[in-house]
Amino acid sequence: MADFRALLISPYHDLVDVAREVAPDYPELEVTVHEGDLSKGLAAALGSIDSDFDVVISRGGTAQMLEDELSLPVIEIDVSxxxxxxxxxxxxxxxxxxxxxxxxxxxxxxxxxxxxxxxxxxxxxxxxxxxxxxxxxxxxxxxxxxxxxxxxxxxxxxxxxxxxxxxxSGARSVSDALRRALDLCQQTREVRTQNHVLWQLVRSLPPRVALFSGSGRLVYTNLTERRPELLGYLREHLGGEKDEHLALQRGRRTYRISKSTFEQDGEAYLSFSIMTSSAPSNESLAGIERRNRDAVERSYHESVFRAVGAGEELSAQISGALRAGRPIALEGEVGTGKARIAELVYLTGPWTSRPLVTIDCPLLTDRSWGYLMDSPNSPLYGSGETLWVKAVHALDDDAARRLVDVMRQTGICERDRVIVSANDSEDATEGSVISLFVEYLRCHVLT
The missing domain is CATH 3.40.50.10660 (PrpR receptor domain-like)
Known part of the structure; x- marks a missing residue:
């Protein structure tokens, strides 16, 4: 049985044959060969990085790219x-x-x-x-x-x-690379054994993990499901806040991602912990949306509301409302920018490291209303998030009262930053709905 495992990424097909011909000369190395040049070679390596390899071998630009992206040692095949x-x-x-x-x-x-x-x-x-x-x-x-x-x-x-x-590169060049890879593995045997034990321990834990160096190199991951897509998504969030909570939904799967940073020997690392759950049916989520900070920023910065400087005029009022620590109620006619104000409240507040959760009342169905009221995964039972209950004027009186009762009973206003919005109307019924939230949730009103 081989003592070490090597992943050889071949930039061209003929090198695959040469590597497989030479590999038996090194029985201490179990050599796995994949073909792929540059980005394709990187994709092949990323697809195999959780397979307990000790060293990666490649040539030219592919080796250079792998060295930039992976934490495993990379041995280069020379052109002699x-x-x-x-x-x-x-x-x-x-x-x-x-x-x-x-x-x-x-x-x-x-x-x-x-x-x-x-x-x-x-x-x-x-x-x-x-x-x-x-x-x-x-x-x-x-x-x-x-x-x-x-x-x-x-x-x-x-x-x-x-x-x-x-x-x-001929057989002698490939053989030389395999020899150098074996020498390196033998010299670092004890450290790599300890690392393997730790990786096996991490792999057995429930959350999936992705660990990046401060420069963006993937150090380790035990992701299997939607691996390339999730790693691409995580790379988009290497910057930004050091500690951040993200939400991503793909089909019936929901990924709740926690990002944290730490230092080791003076080098910064970024760790993503990914919890996966089966999402309810799309109908159960109708009218309920989670947006991460980058999506909210994009929506706000591309808006006419921001372009005309309306947000600057409201900044003092929003800051005062945030300091008050109470739920914020937004009232105004259709088209007065309540959606942009809600986004600005979120972006100005302290919890941008977590998603903005929107409950769009006109879009709620019977099933999503039941999910909202009764599911333990309902945003009404969450914490540490910004919750925007949008267009409450669309609720009838009974539904509005039940929603207010649940929000009071769960203490959501103490755990989350709550925003409630409604359209102004001459209809007294609509006026009474927002008044119900303002009165019983003790909202700070922005008009």
Missing amino acids: ATDLLEALARHNPQGRRTAVIGFSNALRAVSEVADFSDFDLDVYGVSFEDELPIVLEDVASGDYEVILCDSFSRDACAERGMTAHLLS
């Missing part, structure tokens, strides 16, 4: 002088003028050959993908008869109608 000479013998036996293109980290040995040999050879190394078009323009104007390059550059050359040949 022997690999270069074999490529020249195969594709340029007449010794014609040759350009070599690729990621600089894979071309160190090639550059040395170019510097100290009589070959008519120019090396064009790139560090980032967006540098390649400029390099190809130089090569196209350089009157080169032969082009040797990596797989990414070869595809780009083909798009420009330029004939290029793949500069492959």
